Amino acid sequence: MMKKVFRIAGIGLGYLFTTVVALFCFILLVCLVLVYGPSDDAGKLFVHSCQETSALKFLPYWFLPADTVDDILGKNGDQSQNAASTATLPRYNAALSYDPADMEDLSEEDKAELAGSGEDKVYAEPYIEEVNEGIYKGMIMIVPDPSRVVIGTLPSYSVGGVGKLLSTFIEDYGAIGGTNAGGFFDPGGGGLGGCPDGLVLENGTIRYGSDQVYKNVIGISADHRLLLGNWSPQQALDAGCVSAVSFYDGLVLIKDGVPQEGLNSGVNPRTAIGQREDGTMLLLVIEGRHAGSLGATADDLRDIFVRYGAVNASMLDGGTSAVMFFHGEQVTRGSNLLGMRYLPTAMLVMPAEGEEAVTEAAEDTP
Numbered sequence: 620m621m622k623k624v625f626r627i628a629g630i631g632l633g634y635l636f637t638t639v640v641a642l643f644c645f646i647l648l649v650c651l652v653l654v655y656g657p658s659d660d661a662g663k664l665f666v667h668s669c670q671e672t673s674a675l676k677f678l679p680y681w682f683l684p685a686d687t688v689d690d691i692l693g694k695n696g697d698q699s700q701n702a703a704s705t706a707t708l709p710r711y712n713a714a715l716s717y718d719p720a721d722m723e724d725l726s727e728e729d730k731a732e733l734a735g736s737g738e739d740k741v742y743a744e745p746y747i748e749e750v751n752e753g754i755y756k757g758m759i760m761i762v763p764d765p766s767r768v769v770i771g772t773l774p775s776y777s778v779g780g781v782g783k784l785l786s787t788f789i790e791d792y793g794a795i796g797g798t799n800a801g802g803f804f805d806p807g808g809g810g811l812g813g814c815p816d817g818l819v820l821e822n823g824t825i826r827y828g829s830d831q832v833y834k835n836v837i838g839i840s841a842d843h844r845l846l847l848g849n850w851s852p853q854q855a856l857d858a859g860c861v862s863a864v865s866f867y868d869g870l871v872l873i874k875d876g877v878p879q880e881g882l883n884s885g886v887n888p889r890t891a892i893g894q895r896e897d898g899t900m901l902l903l904v905i906e907g908r909h910a911g912s913l914g915a916t917a918d919d920l921r922d923i924f925v926r927y928g929a930v931n932a933s934m935l936d937g938g939t940s941a942v943m944f945f946h947g948e949q950v951t952r953g954s955n956l957l958g959m960r961y962l963p964t965a966m967l968v969m970p971a972e973g974e975e976a977v978t979e980a981a982e983d984t985p
Contacts, residue, residue: 745796745968747945750905750923755915757889757905758943758950759927760796762968765843765898770800770862771965772819776827778804780813782961785942786949789967796945797967798890798902799960801837801864802936812961817865818852819964825852827963835871837892837933838863845894845931847871864964869934872921876930882917888941888954889915892966893924893932901927902966904943908954935966 742764750757762768771788773780782803789797804814818828818836831851838846838860846860855863870882872891888907894900903923907914917934924932939955940962953959 742971744971745945747796747943747950750903752915752919754913755886755905755907755919756912757903757915758945759904759923760798760902760943760945760968761927762900762902763898764971765845765894765900767969767971768839768843768900768902769794769967769969770819770821770839770864771797771967772821772826773813773963776813776815776819776963778814780811782812782963783965784959785944785962785965786959788962788965789944792967793970794967795970796943797965798892798904798935798943799940799962800890800935800964800966802866802868803963812963815864815963817867818850818855818863819865820852820855820860820863823856823861825856828852833865834867835869835933836860836863836865837869837935843898845892845900845933847874847931847933864935866934866936869936870917872917872932872934873924873929874931878921878925882921884917886914886916887937888939889920889937890935890941890943891920891924891932892935893927893929895928896930899928901929901932902943902968904941904951905937906952906954907937907941909952912952 745760745762745764745767747758747760750759769792771792771794773782783791785797785799788794801819802816803812804816805812815827818833819826820828820838828851830853832849832854833851834849836846836848836850836855838848838855838858839862840846840859841861844859846855846858846863848855848858850858850860870884871879872882873879873893876896886907889903889905891903892901893903901924903920905915905920906912920934921932939953940960941951942949942953942959943951949959
């Protein structure tokens with residue numbers, strides 16, 4: 620009897636070993652085709668996709684000389700943005716009580732009446748729309764009242780500290796929805812989200828960051844404008860940021876109404892934020908690393924925001940952190956098989972005054 624059990628176990632282990640080896644060989648073959656195949660663009664896409672992850676940065680160096688990899692990674696567009704975004708744009712009017720695209724058919728008097736001023740502002744409720752381009756899909760959250768978008772933070776930050784799940788951020792703040800936000804220190808892909816990889820500002824106070832310039836700071840001003848730049852903590856405050864996060868590997872997608880070019884990047888799950896000229900905030904999450912959605916490039920994100928009328932937009936942290944909740948439900952599928960990741964910060968959408976938020980978030984799903 621025992622011999623039979625051992626024999627069956629041995630056959631099972633043999634099949635498992637064969638499957639693992641076959642899968643490894645298949646992945647190796649795919650990598651070789653991407654790197655040495657007829658398309659130079661495929662090789663570049665492979666390098667950027669791996670480098671944008673926490674755990675697979677080493678992989679391109681298995682197949683290419685270090686100088687070649689570094690040369691590919693050095694071809695990004697000019698992202699040396701130090702001047703505050705929106706500086707050259709007219710100040711936006713109050714967001715309208717319905718989709719701003721409908722403004723085209725209204726007279727100037729009707730537009731002025733709908734826009735209102737001061738306490739007369741009337742805003743539409745936030746809503747979500749599916750983004751589906753075949754090779755990738757996701758959700759975009761449209762928030763007409765920009766004052767309802769806030770940055771959620773942890774009580775304290777430290778190396779080795781533990782962050783929060785997005786669902787916990789939403790419950791703790793009483794938000795109606797949100798996405799992940801800034802990057803965090805994550806060696807080997809096993810970080811716990813308690814140590815930001817960059818700057819964190821909250822209510823005009825430096826919560827995390829030293830006296831150095833941080834790349835790709837995403838800030839919100841006291842009058843609810845989205846501000847983008849490469850700043851030190853004090854420079855971010857001087858530029859008008861009241862709250863801010865940063866994502867070192869991210870790229871500015873649109874600045875002062877100009878879509879950015881030369882955004883070399885890989886295909887990965889993505890989170891990004893944008894703002895229309897009328898103040899409407901846009902939160903975007905693209906799913907990735909599964910059969911229904913491989914992921915998106917920075918160019919894809921830029922094009923989505925152009926279609927939605929954004930005048931400023933930037934990537935936030937993505938990969939296995941990319942997730943969106945809305946009214947208590949996780950509305951995008953994460954790429955982490957173990958479920959949501961712990962985060963240092965979150966972009967949260969607060970309820971309107973007098974509105975009760977859904978605080979019981981849906982069960983964590985991968």
